[in-house]
Each structure stands twice: as C-alpha cells, then as structure tokens.
Amino acid sequence: MNSEKIVKYIQTNCQADDWSLNIFEDDSHETRFAQNCITQHIAGATKEISLSVSFDGKKGSCSINQDDEESLAYLLKTAEDIAKLAPVDPEFVPSEGKKNIPAVVNCDPETRALQPKQLVDIVQNSINEAKKFGATVSGLTEKHINSNCLFTKNGFAGEYEYSDFGHSMTLKKEEVETKVSYEAKKFADFKLNDLWEKLQHQATTLAVKQEFEPQKIAVILRPVALQELLWFMGWMMDRRQSDEGFTPFTDKIGKPFFGEKFSWFSTMQQPKLLALPYSSDGIISEEIPWVEKGVLKNLPVSRYWAKKINSKPSNAYNMYIPGEGYTEEEMMKMVPRGLIVNTFWYIRSVDVKAGEFTGTTRDGVWYFEDGKIKYAVNNLRFNEIPHDATCRIISTGKSELALPTSMLPAMLIDNFNFVDKTSF
Amino acid sequence: MKYLDLAMNAAEALGAEYADIRIQKTFDQVIYLQNLSLKHTSNDVQQGYGIRVFKNGAWGFAHSNVFSDEAVLATVKKAYETAILSAEVNKDKKLRLAPERSYLATYQTPVKIDPFKVPLTEKIDLLMEVNRTMLAYEGIKQARSLLIMHKDEKLFANTLGTKLDLSTQFINPMITAIAVTENDSQSRTFDEGGKAIGWEWILELDLINIAKQTAEEALIKVKADTLGEEQRRTLILDPNHLGLTMHESVGHATELDRVLGWEADYAGVSFATPEKLNNYRYASELVNFVGDNTLEGGLATLGFDDDGVPGQKWYIIKDGILKEYGSTRDTALEIGLDASRGCNRATYYFNQPINRIPNLYMLPGTKPLTPGELIADTEDGVYIQGRGSYSIDHHRINFQFGGDFFWEIKNGKLLRPLKKVIYKSYNPEFWNSCDAICDERFWRPFGVVNCGKGQPPQTARMTHGSAPARFRNIRVGGSQ
Numbered sequence: 001m002n003s004e005k006i007v008k009y010i011q012t013n014c015q016a017d018d019w020s021l022n023i024f025e026d027d028s029h030e031t032r033f034a035q036n037c038i039t040q041h042i043a044g045a046t047k048e049i050s051l052s053v054s055f056d057g058k059k060g061s062c063s064i065n066q067d068d069e070e071s072l073a074y075l076l077k078t079a080e081d082i083a084k085l086a087p088v089d090p091e092f093v094p095s096e097g098k099k100n101i102p103a104v105v106n107c108d109p110e111t112r113a114l115q116p117k118q119l120v121d122i123v124q125n126s127i128n129e130a131k132k133f134g135a136t137v138s139g140l141t142e143k144h145i146n147s148n149c150l151f152t153k154n155g156f157a158g159e160y161e162y163s164d165f166g167h168s169m170t171l172k173k174e175e176v177e178t179k180v181s182y183e184a185k186k187f188a189d190f191k192l193n194d195l196w197e198k199l200q201h202q203a204t205t206l207a208v209k210q211e212f213e214p215q216k217i218a219v220i221l222r223p224v225a226l227q228e229l230l231w232f233m234g235w236m237m238d239r240r241q242s243d244e245g246f247t248p249f250t251d252k253i254g255k256p257f258f259g260e261k262f263s264w265f266s267t268m269q270q271p272k273l274l275a276l277p278y279s280s281d282g283i284i285s286e287e288i289p290w291v292e293k294g295v296l297k298n299l300p301v302s303r304y305w306a307k308k309i310n311s312k313p314s315n316a317y318n319m320y321i322p323g324e325g326y327t328e329e330e331m332m333k334m335v336p337r338g339l340i341v342n343t344f345w346y347i348r349s350v351d352v353k354a355g356e357f358t359g360t361t362r363d364g365v366w367y368f369e370d371g372k373i374k375y376a377v378n379n380l381r382f383n384e385i386p387h388d389a390t391c392r393i394i395s396t397g398k399s400e401l402a403l404p405t406s407m408l409p410a411m412l413i414d415n416f417n418f419v420d421k422t423s424f
Numbered sequence: 425m426k427y428l429d430l431a432m433n434a435a436e437a438l439g440a441e442y443a444d445i446r447i448q449k450t451f452d453q454v455i456y457l458q459n460l461s462l463k464h465t466s467n468d469v470q471q472g473y474g475i476r477v478f479k480n481g482a483w484g485f486a487h488s489n490v491f492s493d494e495a496v497l498a499t500v501k502k503a504y505e506t507a508i509l510s511a512e513v514n515k516d517k518k519l520r521l522a523p524e525r526s527y528l529a530t531y532q533t534p535v536k537i538d539p540f541k542v543p544l545t546e547k548i549d550l551l552m553e554v555n556r557t558m559l560a561y562e563g564i565k566q567a568r569s570l571l572i573m574h575k576d577e578k579l580f581a582n583t584l585g586t587k588l589d590l591s592t593q594f595i596n597p598m599i600t601a602i603a604v605t606e607n608d609s610q611s612r613t614f615d616e617g618g619k620a621i622g623w624e625w626i627l628e629l630d631l632i633n634i635a636k637q638t639a640e641e642a643l644i645k646v647k648a649d650t651l652g653e654e655q656r657r658t659l660i661l662d663p664n665h666l667g668l669t670m671h672e673s674v675g676h677a678t679e680l681d682r683v684l685g686w687e688a689d690y691a692g693v694s695f696a697t698p699e700k701l702n703n704y705r706y707a708s709e710l711v712n713f714v715g716d717n718t719l720e721g722g723l724a725t726l727g728f729d730d731d732g733v734p735g736q737k738w739y740i741i742k743d744g745i746l747k748e749y750g751s752t753r754d755t756a757l758e759i760g761l762d763a764s765r766g767c768n769r770a771t772y773y774f775n776q777p778i779n780r781i782p783n784l785y786m787l788p789g790t791k792p793l794t795p796g797e798l799i800a801d802t803e804d805g806v807y808i809q810g811r812g813s814y815s816i817d818h819h820r821i822n823f824q825f826g827g828d829f830f831w832e833i834k835n836g837k838l839l840r841p842l843k844k845v846i847y848k849s850y851n852p853e854f855w856n857s858c859d860a861i862c863d864e865r866f867w868r869p870f871g872v873v874n875c876g877k878g879q880p881p882q883t884a885r886m887t888h889g890s891a892p893a894r895f896r897n898i899r900v901g902g903s904q
Contacts (some may be wrong), residue, residue, distance in 0.1 A: 031510070032879055034686040037517040038510040039754075040776050041503050042880070048470075061466035065489050078467050085544050087552065091461040118726040120509045127484055127513065140879040170689040179689065207448035245604040295686040345692070346815040350903045351825060353609040353842055358824050358846075361694075381822055381848070383816075383903065420848050422822035 003149045003159070006049060006423045009072050014153070016053035016080055020095040024048045025150040027208040031119050034138040035172075035324040036127045038359050043116065053079045057092035060084070096282030104268050104275045104285075105161035107145070111187040114143045118171065119398055122192060126169055129196050135173035135203065135221035141183075142166045143274035148276075156282045162274060164404055165190060170363070171203050175424070178202040179343060181224070185404050202342070205373060206364050212377035214418040218338030218394070220331050220368075222410050225361075227319065228344045230264070232357055234316055236288065236349070239299040243309070245342040246388060248355035252296045260294040262390035265320045270356070274404035279315040288314055294390070323396040323409025331412040333371035333396050339380075340373070356385045360422065381420035389413050427473065428581035434500040435477055436583055440507070442478040442521060444582035447471075447567045448773040451575040453540060457551045458568050459559060462759055463512040465548065472773040475826035477503040481518020482510035483754075487774040522756035522764045526585035531591045531727025533591050534720075535622035540599075540823075541573040541622045547571060552630060555634040558601045563646070564639050565609075566602040567810055570871065571595075572618070575727075581722055584856055586732040590718040594618040594723055594885065595625060596873050601639040605645040612642035613828055614763060615811060616664060617871030619721050619886060625700035641829055648841040651806070651832070654901025658805030658833070660798055660894050665827050667812045667870030670786060671852045674713055675888070676877075677820035678740050679767070680749040682748060690879045693903040694820025695851065696746055698759045704746040707855030710789065713741040715750055715782040722783035723871045723885035724769070733766035740784065744856070752779045778878045783888035785869070789861035798860055800836040804844055806863075806900055808839065813846065824848045826903075847900045857898060862891035 003023050010021050025047050031038035038367060049062035049072075063076050119141045126181025130137035144164040151157055162192045166183035167190065182190050206342070221229070242249040266288050268275040271408045278284050281303060308312040328340065347359035361379045368374060390413075397410035434441030449471040456464040472489035473496070484507025488499045505850055511518075551569040575593040578588065596618035602611045614634050619625055657675075661669065670866035681687055682694040696706070707713075717735035728734050731753045739747045751761055752768035770777035796898050799807065810828025817823070832844040849857075868890040876883055 028880075030880055033513070033516070034688060035684070037519065038482055038513050039519070039681075039686050040485065040778070040879075041506045041510045042485045042487070042776050043506050044474075044499075044773075044774055046472075046774050047489060047491075048489075059462065059465065063466065063468040065470045065472065074469075082465050082467065082544060086465055086548060088459050088461050089463075091463075116509060117507065120513060136685070138685060140689060142880075153571075168689055172685065172688060177688070211688050246566070246602060246609045345818050348813050348815045349469055350813045350824075350846060354613070354903070356903055358813060358815045360822065362817065362818050374561065379817060379822075381817070381824060383824075383846075420822060420824070422817050422819070424819055424821070 006067055006072065007149070010051065010076065014053060016083060017052045017055050018095050019051060020152045020155050022050040023386065025147045028142065029119055030140060030142040031123050032140050033123050033127065035136045036069045036130055051075050051341055053083050053205055054092065055083050056088045057088040058083050059089055059092065060086055062229045067095050068131055072380055075141050093303045095152035095154045096156040097373045099282065099284050100284060102268060103279050104277050106160060106185055106276065108163045110145065111163035111165045112145055113129050115188060119143060122167055124348045125192055126196070130171060133173065133375060135171050136294045138170045139168040140166065150278065150280065150282055152282065160277050160280050162276065169195065169199055171199050173203055176203050176206045176262055177363060178206055183403055184272065184401055186411040198384050202364050205366065206376040209376040209378065212367060212421065214380055216410060216415040216417050217245060218335040218414050219416040220328060220338060220340045222340065222342055222413050223402040223408050225341045225344050226408055226411055227406040228347060229357070229386055230319065232347050233355065234319065236340055236352065236355060239301040242299055246267065248353060249296060250297060253299065255296060256294045257296045257392040258291050258294045259382060259393045261393040261396060263289065263322055264288050264291045264295055266317050267320045270320055270407055273318050273320060273407050275318050279317070283313045283315040285315065285317045290316065313361045314416060319406040319408060321399060321408035325398045326395045327397065327408060331397065331410070332368045334394055334412060335371045335414070339377065340368060350383060354385060355387055358383045365387050378424060379422045380418040382417055383419045384417045389416065425579055428587065430493060430583055431496050431500050431596065432583050433593065434497050434799055435504065435768055438504045438669060440477045440479055440504060440583065442583055443476060444732065445473055445475045446770065446773060447579040449577045450772060451540065453573040455547055455551060455571045455847040456789050457555050458564060459555060460552065462548060470772055474624040474770065474773045475503045475509045476776065477501050478512035479504065479507040482507050482514040483519065483522065484510060514572035517582045519754050520757045521753045522732065524753060524763065524764065527728065527732065528587050529727065530589040530832060533620045535593060539595050540575065546683040554599055554631050554635040557632055558639040561639040561643060563603050563643050565604040569602040570598040575744045579733060580728070582732050584732065587730050588732065591725050592620065593622070594871065594873065595618045596871065597626060597629065597631065598711040599631065599635055599638050601642040601746040605646050606630060608646055610642060612638050612645055612808060614638045617667065618723055619724055619871050620725055621721050629820065644841050645829060645843050648843040650844050650902040651842050651900065652902055656897045656901040658802050658894060658896050659898050659900060660802060660805060660807045660833065660892060662809040663868040663890045664810055664870045665808050666890045666893060667872070668814055668903060669728065669786065669825055670888050670890065671781065671872055672814060672816045673820060673823060673854065674741065675781035675784045677851065679748045679779045680751040680755040680759065683749060684755055687846040688878065691838055693822050695819045698895040700746050702745065702747060705856065706741050706746045706852055709744045710861055711741060711744050711855055711858050712739065712787040713784060715740050715765060715784050715788060717782045719783040719887060721869060723873065724783045724887065724889040728767040729768045729780050730770050731764060731766070731768040733764045734783045736766050738765060743756045750779065750782050760896045761832050769884055778882065781875065781886045783887045785786055786890040788864040788867040791863065793860060793862045795862055795866060798862060798892060798894055799833055799838065802833050802894065803835060806842065806846065807832040807833055821851045822874060823851065834858050843898065848902050849898050853894060854898065857895045858893055859896050860894040864891065866891040
C-alpha cells in the first residue's frame with residue numbers, strides 16, 4: 001500500500017478528535033569493511049507508520065511497519081484505545097494545521113541511482129590503496145534514500161525525500177591510526193582519490209609521535225571535531241529546559257553569551273546542506289539565527305512551550321556556522337604553539353547546568369610550534385564548556401561540510417582544557 | 425513456519441555455504457510522563473525477517489517486511505548476490521565460521537505476570553502517582569518517569585538444521601527528580617536498568633517509596649558541597665554505578681570483534697589483545713569476571729544467539745588475569761578458539777548481528793564483608809551511587825566517570841553529601857586497585873538496554889552485576 005492509501009485509510013476510519021500520521025521509509029545499502037575485508041553487507045528497505053490520536057486532550061500512539069488493511073486497523077484501534085484510557089494531558093496541543101511547506105532540494109538523482117556494485121568498487125579501491133601503502137583500512141560505504149509523509153487531521157500535508165551517500169576510512173599502519181570521511185546528500189562531490197590522499201597525508205605526518213602532557217593550550221579543531229562538540233551543546237539548547245532553570249542558557253536570550261566570532265544558523269540557503277522542510281510534529285523550517293556574533297538570539301521551542309510563552313515554535317534542523325576563511329597554515333601562525341585535533345570521541349555531559357562536557361581526541365593529534373607541525377602526540381581527554389570555549393576563538397577557517405546537516409569551519413580556540421592523556 | 429524451510433532451501437540451491445533466517449516480531453510499550461503530562465504512550469510493533477548468506481568467505485545480508493513466498497525468495501537472492509559482491513573483495517582475506525552443531529529448541533523468558541497484559545491504566549496511574557510524589561517536594565521542579573516493556577518473538581533456522589523458537593522480554597522502569605536552586609540544578613535518578621522478568625518486579629520495587637527517596641536525594645544533592653581539586657582518594661562504588669564502569673572498561677574491551685579491529689572505524693578497538701590471554705594482569709587477584717548468557721533475569725539470556733549458538737558461562741577474567749573474550753562464529757577462529765561463545769546478536773530483524781557484550785559480572789568477594797564494614801574500614805574516600813557522566817577512549821584505556829549521588833567518607837563514616845564528583849583512571853590501574861569486594865549477600869545485577877555499537881548503529885541489551893567494591897588511590901575531584 002502506498003502512502004496515499006494509508007492516509008486515506010486513516011482519514012476515513014479514524015474516530016478521534018485529532019490525529020497525526022507519519023510514514024518514514026528508508027531504502028539502504030551498507031557495506032562495512034574492516035582490516036581490508038568486508039565484514040557486513042546489508043541491503044533492504046524499512047518502513048515505519050506512526051499514528052498519534054487524541055480524544056479531548058487524551059493521547060495515544062502506535063507504530064507498525066506493515067501496511068496491509070489488517071495492520072492499519074490494528075494501528076488505528078491500538079492508538080485510539082490507548083487515548084481513551086489515558087488521562088487528559090495538561091500540555092496537550094492540537095496537531096499542526098495547513099502550512100506552506102518550503103521547497104528544498106534534498107534528493108540527488110545520481111545518489112539515488114548508485115548501484116551496489118559501485119559501492120563495492122569504492123570499497124575495493126580503498127582496500128587496494130591501503131595495501132599499496134602497507135596499511136589496513138576499515139570503514140563503511142553506504143547509500144540511503146529516505147522519505148517522510150506527515151498528514152494531520154487539521155490539514156498539514158507534507159512529503160519529502162532525501163538522499164545520503166557516505167564513505168569513511170580508518171587507516172591503521174603500525175602504531176598510526178587516522179580517519180577521513182565524506183557524507184553528503186550528493187554523491188557527485190565525492191572524490192575517493194582526494195579523500196585517500198588526505199588520509200595518506202595524515203598517516204604520514206602522524207608517524208613521528210612524542211608524549212604530550214595534558215594542559216590548557218590553543219587548538220585548531222577541524223570541522224568534524226567541532227561539529228561533534230557543538231551538536232552536544234546544541235542538544236542542550238532547548239527553550240523550555242532553559243526557562244525552567246536546567247541549562248546554562250537560562251535568562252541568556254538577547255545577551256552576548258558566546259564569543260563575538262561565533263554565529264550559528266539553521267538555513268535552507270546553503271545548497272550542500274541537508275534541510276528537511278519540517279519536523280516530525282510539523283514545525284516548518286525557516287531561516288533562523290541561534291547565535292549571532294556571540295549573542296544568543298533564539299533557542300529551539302517545542303509547540304507546547306511556544307504556545308505557553310506566546311512564541312513561535314522552532315527547530316534546529318541543521319548547523320551552519322560561517323567562517324572567516326583562514327587556512328590551517330595561517331591559523332598555526334597566530335599562536336606560538338598548539339594542537340590540531342582531527343576528531344573527538346565519546347563526548348558526554350559532565351554537568352548539565354554548567355554546560356560542561358568531556359571526551360577524548362581520536363584519529364590524529366598534531367603539535368605545532370612557530371607556525372609549523374612539529375610532530376604527532378598521544379590522545380588527550382578534555383573537560384570543557386563549549387559556549388565558554390567560543391569566547392576564546394582566535395580565528396576560523398572556511399565553512400565546509402562535516403555531515404549532511406552541518407557546515408562549519410575549523411576553529412582556532414585558545415586555552416582548550418585538556419585534563420588527561422592516554423598511552424597511544 | 426513455512427518461510428524458514430523455503431528460505432534455507434533456496435539459499436542452499438543457490439550455493440550458499442551457510443545461511444540463516446531470523447523472523448522477528450518486536451513489541452515495545454513505552455510510557456513516559458513529564459510532571460503530570462503524559463508525554464508519550466505508545467505500542468510499537470516491528471516485524472520482518474533478515475537472511476544471512478555466507479559464500480566464499482564473505483557475508484551477504486538482506487531483510488524485508490513483506491511476508492510472501494516471492495518476497496522471501498527475492499530476499500534470499502539479494503542476500504546471496506550481496507555475499508558474492510563481498511567475496512570478490514575478500515579474495516585475500518576470507519572469513520571463516522567456527523564449527524557449530526544443530527539444535528531444535530525453544531526458550532522463553534520466565535515471566536510470572538506478563539507486563540503487556542497488565543491494564544494500561546494501572547501502569548499510567550502508578551507513574552502518575554510516582555510523579556505526584558516527587559513534585560510534592562518543594563524545590564523539585566521536574567519529575568520524569570519512564571516505563572519500557574519489550575518483547576521479542578523470534579523464529580530462527582539455519583542450513584545446519586537448527587530451528588529455534590525464542591520468546592524473550594524485559595521491563596525497565598526509570599524515575600528522575602530534578603531540583604533547581606537559584607544557581608544550580610541537579611537531578612537524581614532511580615535506574616536499575618532493565619531486567620528479563622515480568623510485572624512482578626515492579627510490584628516488588630515499591631516505586632512510590634523510591635520516588636520519595638529520589639526526590640529527597642535530589643534536594644540534598646543540589647545543596648551539597650563540591651569536592652574541589654582532584655587528588656588521589658579511595659573510592660567505594662555501588663553495584664549500579666559499577667555496572668556502567670565494567671560495561672565500558674571490561675565488557676567492550678573484551679569483545680573479540682573489537683580486538684580484531686572490526687570496529688576500528690566506529691566504536692574503536694581494544695588494548696586487551698590476544699597475546700595478553702592467560703598472562704596479562706588486568707585486575708587485582710580479587711577480581712573475577714564471568715560472561716554468562718544463562719544468568720537468571722539477564723538481558724542477554726536469550727537461549728541462543730543469532731548464530732544459533734546456545735547461551736554459555738565462562739571466565740573472562742580469573743583471579744585478575746585476562747582469560748578469554750566474548751566471541752561469535754565469524755571471530756572465534758581468528759584467534760584459534762575452537763568454538764563461539766555465543767555473543768552474536770542483532771537488535772531488529774533488519775540488523776545484521778554483531779559481536780556483543782554478554783551478561784558480564786564481577787563475582788562477589790569470598791570473605792564475609794558488608795558495605796558498612798567497608799566504609800568503616802576507609803579513612804578518606806568517596807562513596808558513589810548511580811550512573812552519571814561516562815567516557816572512555818576508543819582503545820578502552822583512559823576513562824572518566826561521574827555518578828549520580830556521592831558521599832564523602834572520613835575516618836570510617838559518611839561525612840557529607842557531595843555533587844559534581846568525577847574520577848579519572850586507566851583501565852588496568854583501576855581494576856588492579858580493587859582491594860575489597862563485599863560478599864554475595866550484597867551482589868546486585870544492573871541491566872543495560874541501550875548499548876550502542878556498529879555501523880549502522882544498533883542498541884543491544886545485557887546485564888552486569890557486582891557487590892559494592894573498593895578502589896584505592898584513584899584520581900577523584902570536582903568538575904570545573
């Protein structure tokens with residue numbers, strides 16, 4: 001049954017006062033390789049049909065992955081039965097009504113047309129290069145075509161598709177471990193040779209390593225590392241949580257809470273960035289500044305909280321951080337000494353109210369001095385407050401794609417707080 | 425079910441060296457309350473099948489949610505073609521499968537009261553009362569309660585002749601109180617993790633009294649002192665804290681796929697490499713870790729894994745020495761083991777199974793010792809309860825843990841509550857510093873229901889356990 005028929009079934013048969021129907025589909029091919037060998041190889045499509053209904057502010061939900069009439073009858077009855085038994089929700093908001101849905105190009109025909117053999121050839125070529133280099137390589141090559149439909153009783157009617165291609169490579173040669181990755185909605189910008197050259201360069205420059213003690217020191221966080229750190233901070237940037245006193249952003253809207261060199265937008269104006277046109281509960285994606293030149297302008301607001309505080313609901317659907325365009329070489333010359341961090345790993349909150357996080361470096365740390373890389377160093381643990389760290393930004397690079405949903409520059413940040421080290 | 429034979433016959437006809445099919449139906453009921461708002465009440469059902477084909481030293485895996493002869497045959501064909509594509513790449517390095525026999529078996533989680541049959545209103549009323557209880561305390565600004573009930577019905581067959589009918593389930597309650605003052609906000613959570621048991625566990629727990637204690641401790645915590653500068657101190661760790669520490673520093677470190685580098689691109693590798701087997705002092709001689717997929721109530725107690733290998737019990741660390749790993753059929757032979765330990769598990773039907781942590785626990789001390797005696801025997805230390813911040817590097821060596829509730833110990837007594845305590849250590853240093861473990865009367869399990877790993881990512885479940893234990897000379901301090 002296609003989506004139109006599922007919607008029709010719910011429209012015809014649902015007895016509830018209100019309903020909201022989401023249909024998610026994902027057609028995927030994922031080739032996982034490790035140590036120059038394919039270890040997993042997955043192909044198939046999944047579907048999730050999710051229905052939320054309400055009677056007089058009493059809510060119930062059900063989701064299934066079958067779309068025959070018997071399954072849809074179960075879906076509807078289960079959601080309705082739950083809603084009838086539930087107490088009235090004092091925070092109930094009706095489903096979203098009719099909206100103008102922005103047109104965004106998220107699905108790339110070339111990515112859609114990728115065949116399994118092409119993905120496997122990319123894996124084979126990666127392994128061939130690794131063997132020539134005397135190394136082993138591990139990673140994932142994947143292709144997804146995703147779609148969503150959202151329909152509500154109140155008239156919201158949205159559908160979108162997006163494509164996703166990804167290829168990652170973690171290289172191991174003797175004691176050296178390092179990683180590069182590409183993930184985007186468009187396959188066309190993927191160049192295996194360029195990615196491999198970058199990986200090989202990283203591996204070569206990591207071969208000479210010295211022990212380095214934890215300390216506060218200037219860092220150049222490459223875009224992937226910065227993206228990892230800021231997404232964790234971003235998850236905490238919720239208007240209700242802040243208004244209720246649980247986060248560091250309480251009473252900070254309109255104030256210069258971040259560094260002047262830091263801005264963060266969600267945007268549909270960057271063609272490379274994935275920008276889904278609406279959230280799963282129908283919040284329409286709009287141009288929105290979260291932070292502008294250090295001033296906290298907005299925090300994402302749920303539909304319930306927006307109604308309560310007489311605001312507009314909003315959703316951080318992607319991350320665009322403009323950069324100044326400095327190269328890594330130029331940034332290295334701006335401080336006497338520092339570290340370049342390729343990626344982070346296992347970032348977790350340490351203190352929610354303070355906004356403090358911990359994590360470790362991974363896949364390459366280089367020590368530089370007098371504007372030049374001197375040697376590689378061991379991995380380090382940090383304990384840092386990201387919004388404080390933005391107040392110590394010295395300069396930024398050129399914005400580039402780190403994930404399909406994040407476009408941001410490398411950043412040179414002073415006095416990054418490394419607190420521990422490891423033996424590799 | 426007819427599709428089992430249809431798929432296996434088709435795979436053999438195509439030339440598969442090995443194949444299996446897993447027809448899986450998964451039920452989840454989730455109830456989540458925030459204050460007195462019932463945010464989420466849902467029943468979720470996923471059903472489909474995943475087919476693995478092994479050919480020329482390589483895997484192919486395809487899945488579908490369409491139940492028909494044509495769809496099953498098409499899925500077998502897709503899995504086979506995928507294996508052939510993989511095998512072209514694996515010419516120089518072929519995977520091998522450890523030998524295994526065939527089984528005809530059923531397994532069911534022993535459940536006295538099926539939580540799916542308990543009236544929904546009873547569950548909602550209970551959680552509503554839990555939240556009301558916490559919100560009655562002045563200073564508690566938010567109360568959260570979550571109840572997850574999960575059931576897997578699985579039919580498995582492989583080309584060795586195995587046929588399994590497995591029905592497993594777990595239940596997981598969680599309660600959080602958040603206290604807010606002018607300058608701070610702190611939460612306290614009750615979370616024993618999930619348990620493979622029925623509603624009878626919820627009746628035993630007395631969640632209303634737990635809610636009172638949770639709220640009171642959140643209020644104590646938000647007003648508590650911080651510890652100040654980091655220095656070497658003694659730690660006494662409760663089982664529900666140690667559950668996560670052992671998960672990260674022993675469980676993941678002893679997954680054989682990590683040891684082999686199969687997780688290198690995402691979840692990382694392990695320092696506990698095969699040349700260390702039988703000679704590496706991982707921990708003090710008091711410390712014994714057992715892998716046990718037969719543990720009663722254990723979340724990884726599933727009868728069989730997704731290779732069709734039965735649940736087993738074995739030493740991973742014995743008297744402090746690294747003895748073995750958790751393995752699968754496609755990893756075991758790589759280090760010369762003669763059989764898999766049965767640790768291959770997938771989350772949903774559309775996931776290809778991967779090497780997972782078994783139920784893994786630390787045996788209790790053999791001499792009588794109570795937590796009170798342990799504290800009385802400690803001059804200067806911190807007692808940590810509950811799960812807090814946690815992070816470990818991708819070789820599983822350097823880690824930093826927080827906790828959920830803390831007491832400073834001075835001269836054998838609990839002196840004052842603390843907040844924002846973190847400790848840092850290195851894996852072997854930490855486990856070698858263990859100098860006392862309470863006896864079996866104080867051993868408790870702790871279930872993990874959301875262990876993330878793999879590309880594409882999957883969440884698996886397993887149980888850990890320990891008695892309270894003491895660790896000397898660890899770097900302990902306050903966060904920034």
